[in-house]
Amino acid sequence: MVLSFDATLADRDFDVSFELADGETLAVLGPNGAGKSTLLDLLAGLLAPTGGRAALDGSVLFDVGPGRRVLTEPRGRGVSLLAQEALLFPHLSVLENVAFGPRSRGVHRTTARVTALHWLERAGIGDLAGRRPAHLSGGQAQRVAVARALAAGPSLLLLDEPLAALDVSVAPAIRTLLRDVLAERSAIIVTHDPLDAFLLADRVLILDGGRVVESGRTGEVLTRPLTAFGARLAGLNLVPGRRTTSGFVGVNGLHVPLGPPVAQGTDLGLAVRPAQVAVTLQAGLAPGTSCIRAAVDDVEHRGDVVRVHAAGMAADMAPIDVVTLDVVAGAQVFLTIRHADVAVYPVNRPSLPGPVPGAPLTGDRVDP
Numbered sequence: 001m002v003l004s005f006d007a008t009l010a011d012r013d014f015d016v017s018f019e020l021a022d023g024e025t026l027a028v029l030g031p032n033g034a035g036k037s038t039l040l041d042l043l044a045g046l047l048a049p050t051g052g053r054a055a056l057d058g059s060v061l062f063d064v065g066p067g068r069r070v071l072t073e074p075r076g077r078g079v080s081l082l083a084q085e086a087l088l089f090p091h092l093s094v095l096e097n098v099a100f101g102p103r104s105r106g107v108h109r110t111t112a113r114v115t116a117l118h119w120l121e122r123a124g125i126g127d128l129a130g131r132r133p134a135h136l137s138g139g140q141a142q143r144v145a146v147a148r149a150l151a152a153g154p155s156l157l158l159l160d161e162p163l164a165a166l167d168v169s170v171a172p173a174i175r176t177l178l179r180d181v182l183a184e185r186s187a188i189i190v191t192h193d194p195l196d197a198f199l200l201a202d203r204v205l206i207l208d209g210g211r212v213v214e215s216g217r218t219g220e221v222l223t224r225p226l227t228a229f230g231a232r233l234a235g236l237n238l239v240p241g242r243r244t245t246s247g248f249v250g251v252n253g254l255h256v257p258l259g260p261p262v263a264q265g266t267d268l269g270l271a272v273r274p275a276q277v278a279v280t281l282q283a284g285l286a287p288g289t290s291c292i293r294a295a296v297d298d299v300e301h302r303g304d305v306v307r308v309h310a311a312g313m314a315a316d317m318a319p320i321d322v323v324t325l326d327v328v329a330g331a332q333v334f335l336t337i338r339h340a341d342v343a344v345y346p347v348n349r350p351s352l353p354g355p356v357p358g359a360p361l362t363g364d365r366v367d368p
């Protein structure tokens with residue numbers, strides 16, 4: 001375990017614990033005000049907790065409680081922060097910017113420059129070493145920031161939405177660079193983008209209201225979310241429901257027959273993609289499908305598709321079908337799902353504060 005973290009911050013109602021394995025990348029997601037920046041600031045030493053303890057590579061970052069108050073200064077933490085904006089020193093060259101970290105740790109000037117050049121080359125911009133930041137594009141500046149964060153030789157890399165300020169044409173290349181440098185590196189990335197979580201992180205921590213509300217392997221959380229926020233991130237419908245004698249019964253009345261392994265009364269969730277929910281005017285009764293009747297709440301235009309909201313679910317339709325079937329708010333429709341397209345699973349599985357060892361979880365999937 002490279003990092004153990006347990007902190008409360010009373011005036012922000014923040015109370016979060018988790019662990020990070022050596023070489024693991026953790027994505028921290030959550031709505032605005034969830035506590036993501038607070039988490040990074042506590043780790044970087046920009047904020048002091050009111051209670052708790054964190055240790056990185058066996059060294060205490062903070063240890064605060066009755067009768068004890070240890071707060072390691074930011075520079076001594078072995079933590080580097082890569083922010084949205086590159087924030088380079090304008091009066092220093094690119095090489096000097098990157099060499100600054102090692103230099104300020106007392107590394108000899110020549111060695112620091114060799115280290116800086118190594119990371120600039122790794123970031124694909126060795127040829128820009130002599131430039132001033134004013135003469136860099138946004139993408140180039142962020143590459144310099146990546147090199148600078150790594151040249152400091154951190155035990156833990158913190159990334160605060162590192163792609164958010166970049167032009168969409170530049171972000172993919174920087175994402176590829178991050179994917180390369182994050183492999184085998186202990187890192188925590190705050191992001192609003194589930195794609196970044198998928199591509200960059202081994203594990204996901206979802207915060208809401210200063211608490212961990214979901215945690216697990218990225219693929220697990222984004223295919224079988226436990227919370228409405230997790231489902232929204234993953235682009236899935238999540239229908240809460242229960243196991244009854246005949247199977248899954250959703251709060252919206254959707255019924256899906258299930259095999260025996262799950263005990264009656266268990267709280268279940270059904271996940272299905274909006275593209276796999278069919279909207280019709282007649283009840284669909286084909287074998288292997290389930291159908292509910294619902295009134296349309298809202299019709300939302302989303303580029304190539306129209307998203308229809310009804311019975312707590314979203315269904316994507318082709319615009320021509322919306323017109324042909326006259327699907328408008330208030331219309332009565334039938335929503336049909338194929339059993340083969342849904343995942344039904346317990347939603348009260350314990351959250352997993354630590355890394356999940358080995359194989360994906362098995363045994364809790366109870367797809368029909």
Ligand SMILES: Nc1ncnc2c1ncn2[C@@H]1O[C@H](COP(=O)(O)OP(=O)(O)OP(=O)(O)O)[C@@H](O)[C@H]1O
Nearest residue numbers: 011012030031032033034035036037038039207210
């Ligand atoms: N400087 C501050 N002083 C006091 N409270 C703050 C401060 N910054 C944030 N908060 C509060 O702490 C809580 C967590 O905020 P935080 O900025 O960590 O959330 P976040 O998940 O990073 O949100 P966002 O996605 O909007 O950046 C919120 O209730 C917020 O109002």
